[in-house]
Amino acid sequence: MHPWRSAQHVLLCDLCETVPLQRHCELCNINLCVNCAVKHLSDSSKRHNVVPFLHKKSTPNYHKCRDHADKHCEIYCEKCGIPLCSTCVTSGKHKGHEMSDILEKLSAKTESLRKDLEELETRIYHRYDKMASDVETEKAELEANYGKLTTDADEQGEILYREITAIVNRRKSAIAEMKSTHLDALNKNTEEITQKITELKQIISDLKSMLNSNDVSLTSTYKSRNSEFRTLPPKVRVTLPSLSPQKINKDQLNEMFGSLSPLSINTEHGDTMKSAEAVSFPPVKPLLDDPHVTATIDTGYKYLHSVSCLSEDQVWTCGMNETMKLLNLQSKQLTSIQTKSGDWPRDIAVTRDGDLVYTDPSIKTVNLVKNKQIQTVITLQGWYPRYLYSTASNDLLVTMESDDRKQSKVVRYSGSTEKQTIQFDEQGRPLYSSDYDIKYISENRNLDICVTDPSTSAVVVVNQSGKLRFKYTGNPFNTKQSFNPSGITTDSQSHIMTTDSYNHRIHILDQDGQFLRYIYCDLRDPYGLCVDIRDNLFVAEFGTAKVKKIQYL
The missing domain is CATH 2.120.10.30 (TolB, C-terminal domain)
Known part of the structure; x- marks a missing residue:
């Protein structure tokens, strides 16, 4: 039996086959001891890239079995979702379970990670970023829109200055309150989108690290959240109030001055959502015993x-x-x-x-x-x-x-x-x-x-x-x-x-x-x-x- 397949799992140099390996040439894809690595590098016909064996990237980083310390996991249990060594497989605990080669599982998982990363970077993240930009644009236009409302109220108020000063002030107060409510809703929407963007950045970073590590234990436990992020967060939809001035009638100034339409703030759910809900959950209101x-x-x-x-x-x-x-x-x-x-x-x-x-x-x-x-x-x-x-x-x-x-x-x-x-x-x-x-x-x-x-x-x-x-x-x-x-x-x-x-x-x-x-x-x-x-x-x-x-x- 070859020494590296013995019970002790001693991994030997591919060249001399007598000394334990310590290095790996990523160009030639061979494992080397220290002495052989020196000789290997002396070959100037190629640009060899010799790295410590544990840092090699061309083959999977098998991790040791948690139940059998002297074994490496080369099998993957599909039912239990964990890597197994050969002893685990023959122990009977996973009898009847579907097994797959750890390399095949790694390849499939790696491809899944790459697809998730590509979708997050090329599609999902940019759409969130555009949503955030749209809300910022709406916020930037908010001053102009509400400024026009205030100006309309002023023009109407100057015509009836003495009689309706108090009414004008009340209307301005209502506009200011609506503006504040409008801005609060947009700020909250921004916070929600920003929070999702932060999560996306972290997931993207984690996926990149996971792909670079080539660590089976990490990739095998990875749970994709892409389906969650494909549904964009709710977008605040606001119907701006408008001022409806009417002809002057001193006996009915309050009514004839005109009223502001209600500030309407609704949530328009992104992509996969049909519905639109209010910006926040309403406070609980108990039923009266005596309506x-x-x-x-x-x-x-x-x-x-x-x-x-x-x-x-x-x-x-x-x-x-x-x-x-x-x-x-x-x-x-x-x-x-x-x-x-x-x-x-x-x-x-x-x-x-x-x-x-x-x-x-x-x-x-x-x-x-x-x-x-x-x-x-x-x-x-x-x-x-x-x-x-x-x-x-x-x-x-x-x-x-x-x-x-x-x-x-x-x-x-x-x-x-x-x-x-x-x-x-x-x-x-x-x-x-x-x-x-x-x-x-x-x-x-x-x-x-x-x-x-x-x-x-x-x-x-x-x-x-x-x-x-x-x-x-x-x-x-x-x-x-x-x-x-x-x-x-x-x-x-x-x-x-x-x-x-x-x-x-x-x-x-x-x-x-x-x-x-x-x-x-x-x-x-x-x-x-x-x-x-x-x-x-x-x-x-x-x-x-x-x-x-x-x-x-």
């Missing part, structure tokens, strides 16, 4: 069915005629819009930009109202649009019914582009009934899509992929009263709230469909629902045509 009405709005309709919040004190409403009204908490009509068809809209919603959208089944369209001008954004064929919801990512979710009244589905749109259709469960059965066209819709903070289905006395909830999560069919502890859901909305706590019209109450559920409690508040035929940015609940009463603002958190 109460804080305002009542008389809408003037004969029958009222939908309400959607523009702000904390302004709501859009629609009933069973062609007019949609914007009202304040004092029941004053601020503006109104007539439908394009002259028929009554089935549902309304307010986008994240503050524009009104409505469905018009009579001409099979979904329409956007911008600066009092009506634009058709969706035109359907073979389907009637019914109810709709504007999501945090500014998509539109629309419930619709087929012309023959035999099918119902939910469709997600980005602008006029159809992105997703939700109609069947995993067994191919319809998720929604087809014999009752009321199907109010909302998207929860966890991106679940919630639809009321009065025909089946259920609230149908699917996840963002359209997979059925659960159906809520009423309080399980109250089986004596029927459940008749119509309107639906969700809040910052991921509560789901749905009206129970026949029983004159609202059900509050958690995000998993567990009943929490009722809201009564002397409601009569509650129908449509919405919440504002502070989680105030607005309820449209069908028969009284009133909107009630309720504090329940």
